[in-house]
Amino acid sequence: MIKTIEWTDQGVRMIDQRKLPAVEEYPVFRTYAEVAEAIRSMVIRGAPAIGVAAAMGVALGLRDSKAKHVEELRKDFEQITSTLASTRPTAINLFWAIERMKRLFDELVRDGADRRSIAGHLIEEALTIQAEDIENNKRMGRFGQDLLPDSGTILTHCNAGALATAGYGTALGVIRAAVENGKRLRVVAGETRPFLQGARLTAWELWKDDIDVRVISDNMAGTFMHQGLIDAVIVGADRIAANGDVANKIGTYPLSVLAKQHEIPFYVAAPISTLDLKIPDGSHIPIEQRDATEVTHIGGVRIVPDGVSVFNPAFDVTPNKFVTAIITERGVALPPYEESLRKLSVGGPAGRPDAEKDS
Ligand code: MRU
Numbered sequence: 001m002i003k004t005i006e007w008t009d010q011g012v013r014m015i016d017q018r019k020l021p022a023v024e025e026y027p028v029f030r031t032y033a034e035v036a037e038a039i040r041s042m043v044i045r046g047a048p049a050i051g052v053a054a055a056m057g058v059a060l061g062l063r064d065s066k067a068k069h070v071e072e073l074r075k076d077f078e079q080i081t082s083t084l085a086s087t088r089p090t091a092i093n094l095f096w097a098i099e100r101m102k103r104l105f106d107e108l109v110r111d112g113a114d115r116r117s118i119a120g121h122l123i124e125e126a127l128t129i130q131a132e133d134i135e136n137n138k139r140m141g142r143f144g145q146d147l148l149p150d151s152g153t154i155l156t157h158c159n160a161g162a163l164a165t166a167g168y169g170t171a172l173g174v175i176r177a178a179v180e181n182g183k184r185l186r187v188v189a190g191e192t193r194p195f196l197q198g199a200r201l202t203a204w205e206l207w208k209d210d211i212d213v214r215v216i217s218d219n220m221a222g223t224f225m226h227q228g229l230i231d232a233v234i235v236g237a238d239r240i241a242a243n244g245d246v247a248n249k250i251g252t253y254p255l256s257v258l259a260k261q262h263e264i265p266f267y268v269a270a271p272i273s274t275l276d277l278k279i280p281d282g283s284h285i286p287i288e289q290r291d292a293t294e295v296t297h298i299g300g301v302r303i304v305p306d307g308v309s310v311f312n313p314a315f316d317v318t319p320n321k322f323v324t325a326i327i328t329e330r331g332v333a334l335p336p337y338e339e340s341l342r343k344l345s346v347g348g349p350a351g352r353p354d355a356e357k358d359s
Pocket of ligand 1: 045046047048091157158159160161164165169170171197235236237238248249250314
């Protein structure tokens, strides 16, 4: 399995996703500030992977804190978490992971634990978050693969694979599970301008796994659907509102509209940690605006005339009416999502019989 992210005594090692597929490099980020910068600059990306990186960043920062007493340690903790929280606003897994680390920190301080033991427990917690993510993806895969045809072509967007998680992937995890189960699937990966996660990352990891993958430019999807060449669409998510509206990589929304028009099922695969049930609908999801150079340049070469402005929203919101089902590690949610997501979030039945399979 690809090692997206790893804890080491020297710091957090990550595969540098900005350089793939040309160069496979695993730099070590030695401070929490370096980890934060790695998240911001997309060395590591994908909502669940960002969450794991943030948890490891918190643990690293605390381990290396020079604080002499607990009040100083708390100040450091706040500085560390606010730096990490300021990196990418849309992926809720970032805030979920920081919150989980904070709960444990508060508990340990309350219990009078010393600095060394607090740091030790936080490192363990970050490793648990990482291990749980892989486990969750495999469970998601077992639920989701049932929804895919025995043979056919699946369109995906961006990268919701091993590289976007601690391993195995969400949307690509479902595809992996289906292939492992003997289904004969071909994947069509939209290139995903401007950062090209589809062309560079999805193509790379599926190719490494010997899964049949073809890349298309984003504007080809409609034609392929019209020609009857796509049997299902499956994507990941950065945040899912209580009503099932889904924020994911820019370009997901138009695919969902096209899928509806062509009567093709449109699936979203995401862990429970991607649910944001505090917000009623997608209009409350903060959309990250990224640097203009991602649009004006490709591979360091300017393609937009100098002096011309661009837009670069990193995510869009797909309304729940275009989402056929949401696949999680606790089962598959079907519309109406207010009800099915709420049930899943408290560990209840998933709204379809498959949920019982994963007891
Ligand atoms: O900007 P990115 O590359 O972090 O965006 C990633 C996505 O949009 C993924 O589809 C999403 O995070 C789900 S990853 C399992």
